[in-house]
Every structure is written in structure tokens, then in C-alpha cells.
Amino acid sequence: MSRVLVGVKRVIDYAVKIRVKPDHSGVVTDGVKHSMNPFCEIAVEEAVKLKEKKFIKEVVAVSCGPTQVTETIRTALAMGCDRGIHVEVSGKDYEAMGPLQIAKIFAALAKKEEASLVILGKQAIDDDCNQTGQMTAALLDWPQGTFASEVTIDGEKVKVVREIDGGLETIKISMPAVLTADLRLNTPRYATLPNIMKAKKKKIANMKPADLGVDMVSRVEVLRVDEPPTRLAGVKVETVDDLVAKLKANGTI
Amino acid sequence: MPISELLLFYIISCCMLNHLLYVLLFSSIPVVKAATVSGSDMANPLRSEVRQLYKNLLFLGREYPKGADYFRERLKGAFMKNKDVTDPKEIKKLVDRGEFVIKELEALYYLRKYRAMKKRYYEEELSAVLNIGRPVD
Numbered sequence: 001m002s003r004v005l006v007g008v009k010r011v012i013d014y015a016v017k018i019r020v021k022p023d024h025s026g027v028v029t030d031g032v033k034h035s036m037n038p039f040c041e042i043a044v045e046e047a048v049k050l051k052e053k054k055f056i057k058e059v060v061a062v063s064c065g066p067t068q069v070t071e072t073i074r075t076a077l078a079m080g081c082d083r084g085i086h087v088e089v090s091g092k093d094y095e096a097m098g099p100l101q102i103a104k105i106f107a108a109l110a111k112k113e114e115a116s117l118v119i120l121g122k123q124a125i126d127d128d129c130n131q132t133g134q135m136t137a138a139l140l141d142w143p144q145g146t147f148a149s150e151v152t153i154d155g156e157k158v159k160v161v162r163e164i165d166g167g168l169e170t171i172k173i174s175m176p177a178v179l180t181a182d183l184r185l186n187t188p189r190y191a192t193l194p195n196i197m198k199a200k201k202k203k204i205a206n207m208k209p210a211d212l213g214v215d216m217v218s219r220v221e222v223l224r225v226d227e228p229p230t231r232l233a234g235v236k237v238e239t240v241d242d243l244v245a246k247l248k249a250n251g252t253i
Numbered sequence: 254m255p256i257s258e259l260l261l262f263y264i265i266s267c268c269m270l271n272h273l274l275y276v277l278l279f280s281s282i283p284v285v286k287a288a289t290v291s292g293s294d295m296a297n298p299l300r301s302e303v304r305q306l307y308k309n310l311l312f313l314g315r316e317y318p319k320g321a322d323y324f325r326e327r328l329k330g331a332f333m334k335n336k337d338v339t340d341p342k343e344i345k346k347l348v349d350r351g352e353f354v355i356k357e358l359e360a361l362y363y364l365r366k367y368r369a370m371k372k373r374y375y376e377e378e379l380s381a382v383l384n385i386g387r388p389v390d
Contacts, residue, residue: 014366014369014370015365038370039370125370183367183370183371183374183375187363188363189359190362190363192312192313192355192359193308193312193313194305
């Protein structure tokens, strides 16, 4: 019946200090702590909540990447998803993987699994693209409720309260649809040890992008990665006259 | 989440780290002596409860802001302090306190993450909220 696809991404943990590789080709990822993208956690929590409220029957967690992403899928299973799908992408393909390829994979899976909803995090904290949800909806020609801070299912429609610059926008879209989770959608539960133990029994299916008919060729090439410029130390002045003189010298006034 | 709740979270989370350690250190969490005779596990179901509690806390401690080792030392100390408690009611009470610490840790981790995400992605919103006297355009 009603099935929800949830996308989870394995990213460098939010609390880790990022270091750029010496050759400026990317960021150091070897030996660095990874975890589930915080917005993906919120997406998983929303899907599980919808299942607990009996609006949907099954929650499927999907992740794309090398073998390590199965850890992230296991965390999603421990949070309450029913089963997982691991789309295996490794090596050069994984490094070049971006929102477009993920969107194509999710579009193919959504059709294959006959999902009524695809819930994603609004953006990943490593690339900050904020594109995957929107691209997936476009490829499927489904309505999208992005930056969702409140989701209510009302029959065959979904009422989404979106967080936008001016405040909050409420829209009603028909299912099937794509939703992207914003920070204030819910409070994700912690995957405790007993839950992780229980989740070991749940299945994770394995497949390749080729099985879904998706080509992983990237149209984007990363030329260079640099650290942000270091903040210059501020200058302290003694009197107001000093401040005015400094500002004049700077050309500000 | 309404703004007033957000401010409340900020205030609470500042006190949380120290408070949490206080609860852990000065609370008494029981340790029932490991079964020396095999088969006596079933005789005292509280024993497995306590062991499971220890394992759960250890698992949560991996993400502790001051380091997993720091947490492990203090956890072990807290458990060892009460290894001679025998009254089942006492033990149950102390296990409940352990569960409480688990909830506090989960809340701590959530707040840290929430605050970090909010700071990184929603700075403009916060300063708009603090400019209370500014006329709305």
C-alpha cells in the first residue's frame, strides 16, 4: 500500500573540524568520523512518525555510496525504518557523485518501489547543495514540499508548512510527492544500542546504479578546494577620535 | 518550535554538560557482582538489567563531548561505587536513575546538534528575532 522512501547520506560528522587535502583536490575523509546527515535524521524521523500514526505502511531507507554507507542505513533502520536499500557506488564514481545522479537514482527507485512519498533532508552539511529533493521531484514530475517544518497527511493530499525567508508558507500538494525536511520539522530520536541490535534483523538490499538504468557520469568537475580566508584580528582604539581617524584612513568615511 | 522554547533550550543546554556529570558522579548506580557460579544469572534478573544499562550508557558515551575515555572512566567509577547494594528496591531505584541519565545524554546530543545547525544555517533569522524594536517591512 503506502510506502515512503527516505534518503540518508553518510557525511563527515558535524562536530569534526574539516581539513583540506594538501593538494586542494578535496577534504580529508580517511579516518575521519562520519555519521548521518542531520537533516536526513530529521527526514527519517518524520517518515517513522508517519508510520506510527498509521498514515503509511512501510519506510524504506536508501543510501548511495561504498560499503561504509551500510552503517548509515543501519542507523536509519534502528530509528524505525523497515528495510534498507544500498545503491553501491564507489571509487571515481563516488567522488564525482552529485545531486543529479542521486536524483536520478531516487526517481528510478520511487517508480520501482511504487512509493507515495520521497522524504529527503533539505541539504547535506558537506556540500550544501539543496538540490536533490527538487531535482527528484522534477524528474518524477511530482509536486514538492521543500523546507518542510510541518507535514500533515490529509487523505490523498499533503499539507506542508514551509519555512521561507518571509516566514511560513502553507501549501497543499497531492501525493505522490517529494518532501525535504527542514530543521524544525521534528526532534529525531537517538538510535540506542537495543534498537541497533533489533535492527540487525532487518534486510538491506544491494544494487548498482546500472540496475536502475542510471548513468553516473558527472557534468560537474571540482577544480579546487580551499579553506575559507582566516579572519583578520580586529584593531582596538583608545578614543573616539582615533576611531574616526582610522575609519577616514580606511576610506570608509 | 516557538521562539520562547528556543530561548529556553539555550539556557538549559548551557547548564546541561556540568549537570549531567554531576548526576552521573554523585548519583548511585548499582553494580551487582558478576555471577561467579554459572547459571545464577536467572536467579537475579536485575543483574542483566544492570549490565544492559551499563552497555547502553557506554554506547552513548562514545559521542560524549569531553571524550569517550573520560566518560568511560566516570561511568565505571559511578557503577563501582555501588557494587555492594543488595536491596532489590534500591537497585531498581538506581537503575531508574541510570535510565534518566540516558535520556539526559540523548537530550544533550540533540541540543548540541540543533544549536550547531541553527548557528550555521539560520544566523540571519536569529538576529532578526533579537532586533525586536525594528519595524516590520
